[in-house]
Amino acid sequence: MVSPASRCFLLLVDGLRPDVAEDRLAAGDLPHLAEMLADGGHTRAITVFPSTTSVAYLPFLTGCTPGRCNVPSIRWLDRRVYTGRWWREREAVRSYCGYQAPRLDADIAPDVRTIFELVPDSVGIFTPVAKGLTPARDPSRRERQLWGSLAHYAQWHQPSDDAVARHLLRAVDGPARFVFAQFPAVDGYTHQAHPEAPMVLRALRKVDAVVGRLRTRLQARGELERSLVLVVSDHGASTVHTHLDLADWFRAQGVPTLSHPVLWEREPRAAVMVAGNGSAMVYARPGVPRERRWPVELLRRPDAFGVGADLVQALLREPAVGLVAAETDDGGVWVGAAGGAAVIRRTPRGIAYRPLTGDPLQVGGARSGTIGDWLDATWDAEYPDAAYHLLDQFRADRAGDLLVVAREGYDFRWRYEVPEHRAGHGSLARSHMQTPVWSSEPLAAEPIRTVDLFPAMLNWLGEPVPAGLDGQPIWLPGEQLRRAGERGLAPAGRPDLERLPMSR
Ligand SMILES: [Zn+2]
Numbered sequence: 256m257v258s259p260a261s262r263c264f265l266l267l268v269d270g271l272r273p274d275v276a277e278d279r280l281a282a283g284d285l286p287h288l289a290e291m292l293a294d295g296g297h298t299r300a301i302t303v304f305p306s307t308t309s310v311a312y313l314p315f316l317t318g319c320t321p322g323r324c325n326v327p328s329i330r331w332l333d334r335r336v337y338t339g340r341w342w343r344e345r346e347a348v349r350s351y352c353g354y355q356a357p358r359l360d361a362d363i364a365p366d367v368r369t370i371f372e373l374v375p376d377s378v379g380i381f382t383p384v385a386k387g388l389t390p391a392r393d394p395s396r397r398e399r400q401l402w403g404s405l406a407h408y409a410q411w412h413q414p415s416d417d418a419v420a421r422h423l424l425r426a427v428d429g430p431a432r433f434v435f436a437q438f439p440a441v442d443g444y445t446h447q448a449h450p451e452a453p454m455v456l457r458a459l460r461k462v463d464a465v466v467g468r469l470r471t472r473l474q475a476r477g478e479l480e481r482s483l484v485l486v487v488s489d490h491g492a493s494t495v496h497t498h499l500d501l502a503d504w505f506r507a508q509g510v511p512t513l514s515h516p517v518l519w520e521r522e523p524r525a526a527v528m529v530a531g532n533g534s535a536m537v538y539a540r541p542g543v544p545r546e547r548r549w550p551v552e553l554l555r556r557p558d559a560f561g562v563g564a565d566l567v568q569a570l571l572r573e574p575a576v577g578l579v580a581a582e583t584d585d586g587g588v589w590v591g592a593a594g595g596a597a598v599i600r601r602t603p604r605g606i607a608y609r610p611l612t613g614d615p616l617q618v619g620g621a622r623s624g625t626i627g628d629w630l631d632a633t634w635d636a637e638y639p640d641a642a643y644h645l646l647d648q649f650r651a652d653r654a655g656d657l658l659v660v661a662r663e664g665y666d667f668r669w670r671y672e673v674p675e676h677r678a679g680h681g682s683l684a685r686s687h688m689q690t691p692v693w694s695s696e697p698l699a700a701e702p703i704r705t706v707d708l709f710p711a712m713l714n715w716l717g718e719p720v721p722a723g724l725d726g727q728p729i730w731l732p733g734e735q736l737r738r739a740g741e742r743g744l745a746p747a748g749r750p751d752l753e754r755l756p757m758s759r
Pocket residue numbers: 270308442443446531680
């Protein structure tokens with residue numbers, strides 16, 4: 256049974272696709288993970304939107320979604336204060352991809368606590384979310400910056416993973432009860448080539464070897480039984496054949512547009528903040544501070560961006576664009592695709608989706624249910640669990656007016672991406688949203704959300720689970736089989752899913 260001395264090791268292989276990992280497992284390429292799964296289990300989890308590094312770590316480390324954390328993306332603009340003075344107000348425009356990366360911790364909503372705050376005996380290795388960690392408990396902070404920048408330009412990612420492995424194995428002999436370790440190489444090599452490239456598979460085999468050494472070490476210490484080892488990922492990836500630079504697209508329509516990395520733009524009428532690079536948030540008239548987002552009714556007016564045309568409609572005509580979403584003036588979320596639009600709303604039970612002129616989320620027409628129903632029904636759809644994640648995105652004050660989601664095979668960044676990304680993520684596509692969850696403890700086959708792992712880990716560690724999380728206790732390792740059975744029998748009747756944590 257779970258004792259206070261139990262330990263948890265969360266190993267995050269950034270950008271690992273579940274199908275790629277499952278194929279390697281079936282091929283016998285991952286012997287140490289296979290051994291772990293013989294007593295444990297594996298399933299797939301749906302990550303958060305945008306499906307991109309650092310934002311998609313929040314559910315694992317806080318039990319809350321990006322919307323709840325008020326960190327809607329890796330780049331955003333503070334619409335309430337930005338007046339267009341790009342240098343003086345540079346703090347009102349955020350990008351965690353450069354020197355502002357350390358700002359992420361303080362940007363997380365103050366009432367959201369990280370696992371590092373809740374579990375004082377914890378360590379984070381190569382973690383971009385470090386809120387609550389002292390320098391001693393973030394032992395690779397310097398190396399992460401060094402290897403991270405080297406890897407970016409030299410396309411040399413394995414040394415980062417090797418450094419992570421050294422710190423992880425060292426942490427086994429330390430007092431930490433919770434250890435988070437991030438392995439960046441799979442994502443790095445994926446961007447450089449494709450999700451199943453030989454370099455990606457080699458990096459995965461090396462992670463497998465690290466899991467073997469970790470378990471041998473725990474066995475020698477007599478701690479294997481009381482250690483929960485989880486191997487997870489924050490997002491998937493897919494090959495990109497065409498780049499459409501979305502900021503340049505707005506400029507080509509005649510809209511002066513602010514975008515990273517060169518923020519200077521005279522009187523911008525749009526700001527484009529790309530993530531991953533498969534999605535973007537667009538802010539209309541970013542130099543004019545306002546409290547509220549513009550609803551879709553206003554955004555579609557010809558004068559919205561000052562070019563005498565409905566740019567939402569124009570976006571939907573682009574082959575690169577899969578979905579566009581914005582709030583409605585009566586509190587819903589409008590979502591459009593080339594084939595028509597629908598509205599998503601929160602209901603007392605969960606989420607309702609109503610087609611207006613089409614079925615952009617491709618769920619087969621009108622549908623309503625609990626958030627658990629939505630996960631069960633759509634985890635393997637074209638856009639898995641998208642209704643939940645689109646609503647979540649607009650919970651963040653900092654989110655843009657418009658969300659633009661790329662169609663698979665396309666991304667939104669071209670001019671400044673060095674080296675060129677041949678594969679990417681960040682959208683709502685299945686290949687980006689599905690992730691593997693491999694556990695040393697038995698796990699039901701039903702998919703979960705990555706955010707649901709947070710209460711599972713705290714419960715394993717014998718720590719109280721804070722109220723108000725987005726993560727649901729649908730899998731509690733050690734008690735998992737009973738709950739998994741309940742879930743399989745009555746997916747709509749899970750009482751813990753009736754409460755809708757999305758409403759504040
Ligand atoms: Zn990536």
